[in-house]
Amino acid sequence: MLTHRHVVVIGLSISSSWGNGHATTYRSLLGALARRGHDVLFLERDVPWYAAHRDLRDWDSVRVAFYDSLDDLGRQYRSAIQAADVVIVGSFVPEGAAVLDWVRRNANGVLMFYDIDTPTTLSRLEADQSCEYVRRDQLGLVDTVLSFAAGTALDRLTSLGARRAHALCCSVDPCVHLPVNEPTRWDLGYLGTYAADRQAAVERLLLGVARQRVTGRFAVAGPMYPDTIDWPANVDRVDHLPPLAHAAFFCGQRFTLNLTRADMRRLGHSPSVRLFEAAACGAAIISDAWDGLEDFFEPYVEILPASSAADVLQYLDISDAERRTIGQRARDRVLSAHTSEHRAVELEAYVAEAMGLHDLARARMAASPE
Structure with a gap:
């Protein structure tokens, strides 16, 4: 030291x-x-x-x-x-x-x-x-x-x-972001500030999925989303969440979606804060793919890469036991290397x-x- x-x-x-x-x-x-x-x-x-x-x-x-x-x-x-x-x-x-x-x-x-x-x-x-x-x-x-x-x-x-x-x-600070006992409210949620270069992925991997799976429940949390967005009826909108509320949000989902800014995807090897936060909470993460993601989480073992709505829909059908295992593996990885x-x-x-x-x-x- x-x-x-x-x-x-x-x-x-x-x-x-x-x-x-x-x-x-x-x-x-x-x-x-x-x-x-x-x-x-x-x-x-x-x-x-x-x-x-x-x-x-x-x-x-x-x-x-x-x-x-x-x-x-x-x-x-x-x-x-x-x-x-x-x-x-x-x-x-x-x-x-x-x-x-x-x-x-x-x-x-x-x-x-x-x-x-x-x-x-x-x-x-x-x-x-x-x-x-x-x-x-x-x-x-x-x-x-x-x-x-x-x-x-x-x-x-x-x-x-x-x-x-x-x-x-x-x-991530594991004393702030950790598993909490929270009832499951959503099948899939996303936490992130609005960004124009990321919105196409929000539309494709969450809103598009919500429109296809009308019986599911979804959520998007974060500020600055324009009023022009057409939110499906089964998508809950949550405005700015302070960090102390993140754990409850992540743990209230069956799966959480991680999306990366376009310039970070192009550069690669650029994990986001939200990725580590969600993993520390034991959430099962569906993520867009980028070069270097495998250096932080093992694909299909600790994290679920997705490029299409079909990928996301397939993951949503994973059993709860398998989902919890994936989330626990991601949490273990974070606690071993990314605190x-x-x-x-x-x-x-x-x-x-x-x-x-x-x-x-x-x-x-x-x-x-x-």
């Missing part, structure tokens, strides 16, 4: 999980770091859309503070940045590129960029498009780039100039590596003639 460290994270949001997957990721990872003895401060830009939907309650393991602007960040937290052993700046932070520049001028410890949106970053930077939260040159100015995606994404980040790129995929504790240990190793390189650089400078 890495000795006690002062860690400062500047991220999109930890206070509100509304419309983003960052908050649950940070809560899981940073909560584990705090439990392992590290002092963790999370700094969040105070914006109205998250302020109106804050669902972080009575959680004191990580200190959370807010700033109004880049200037306010400097006024309030310059000393915290200077004193930190590790500073991590996340993707999609408002004015993130400017924040990274400011942190680099003021940080004395290890500086990392945590890319929770690796597919978006790669597509923009490789096409020389504007990316307000990070510039291409900044990938080589931080000590380490942490990537939500594994596989070829790491080589591509290195090709863009990153000194070191390591996978730090999402994880927040596992990710915290991985992060500690990456920090130790960067600190060792810092110490080596200082030693070389001290030994070199003037």
Whole structure:
């Protein structure tokens, strides 16, 4: 275990999980770091859309503070940045590129960029498009780039100039997401914020199935779905669910559907937070397929890949005994490799590596003639 460290994270949001997957990721990872003895401060830009939907309650393991602007960040937290052993700046932070520049001028410890949106970053930077939260040159100015995606994404980040790129995929806190005694309300459910590039899969693999199996019960939970969607009568709509309600939602389904954003599917090796959450709850997961899925769950044993409504309908006829077995295997896999504790240990190793390189650089400078 890495000795006690002062860690400062500047991220999109930890206070509100509304419309983003960052908050649950940070809560899981940073909560584990705090439990392992590290002092963790999370700094969040105070914006109205998250302020109106804050669902972080009575959680004191990580200190959370807010700033109004880049200037306010400097006024309030310059000393915290200077004193930190590790500073991590996340993707999609408002004015993130400017924040990274400011942190680099003021940080004395290890500086990392945590890319929770690796597919978006790669597509923009490789096409020389504007990316307000990070510039291409900044990938080589931080000590380490942490990537939500594994596989070829790491080589591509290195090709863009990153000194070191390591996978730090999402994880789950098994104390929050776990099996609960919940009556079965739905045959199939889906939890996810509306996304235009994902909606065709929602239509094909859930709404289309609901229209064919009119005696079944289905559910879609998540915010921002447009009013123009034609919801079948046997599909329940649930608006935003806070993380503490996820377990009850997953456990109230016979099967749960996992759908992946288009850019994550194309890149591959990019599991979503919801995938690990559902598995930790012991849910039997039907998922779209993508390269690298087998690195996280064994197809047809721990997870059920689907590309068509016919696939889903076939899975819905699986016996409850087999369904429970599949869900338990998925839960076992998560508990063995994908908890927040596992990710915290991985992060500690990456920090130790960067600190060792810092110490080596200082030693070389001290030994070199003037």
